[in-house]
Amino acid sequence: MSIHPTAIIHPGARIGRDCVIGPYCVIGEHVELGDRCRLHSHVVIDGHTRLGCDNEIYPFASIGLRTQDLKWQGGVTRVEIGDRNTFREGVTVHSATGDGGATIIGSDNHILAYCHIAHDCVLGNHIIMSSYAGLAGHVHVEDQAVLAGYAAVHQFCRIGRLAMVGGCSKVVQDVPPFMLADGNPAETVTINKVGLERAGIAEEVQAALRQAHKLLFRSGLSLPNALARIEAELPPYPELRHLVNFIRSSSRGISR
Structure with a gap:
């Protein structure tokens, strides 16, 4: 394990084997990091947040903090993250809104710079969110979906498996699996041939x-x-x- 002397880690946090925690990172009391996670620098992980193994988190990412939802009334809410995910610079992942709820992210996902994953979202595996893409609360994204840069997804929408959402799209309804959607508001254009x-x-x-x-x-x-x-x-x-x-x-x- 390698922990930079400027990192601040609560004594109650659980840090797995062979983790690398860089300069000025802050890790809260109820955080659990799996083995071989790497936090580059200036990363904040707080709340009741659990990460699996081999996750890599880049500077100024913020994971597990309280929801921005104005319906927040307290309680214990969680963020659950699987293995081998990448969170690039400035990514934000927020905890759930209701007591006992969770924001859930699977494994092998690539969340690129400045993406936002809001409260109560559920993401599967092998998803790519390109820079500045944003998910509002309660969005579900199935396996192998791709969201291009600046795509914005409305609350409670779903993005289907192997779907592709074009850059700068405004998604206000569900995007079906295996399809390519684009526009403002987004419309289903054709099948996602390249992804398939x-x-x-x-x-x-x-x-x-x-x-x-x-x-x-x-x-x-x-x-x-x-x-x-x-x-x-x-x-x-x-x-x-x-x-x-x-x-x-x-x-x-x-x-x-």
């Missing part, structure tokens, strides 16, 4: 997703009728089942 190829999704599955996109966003059908045709006419690939279930479970509607 990089993820190794088979060409026949991509072709089926293209047909599903046409039925959902180009046919003029209502969503229930488009979903019924997807189930009746297209192969029952797991990706299509996930797309259909995601849309059916939407409470804010779909970015169309």
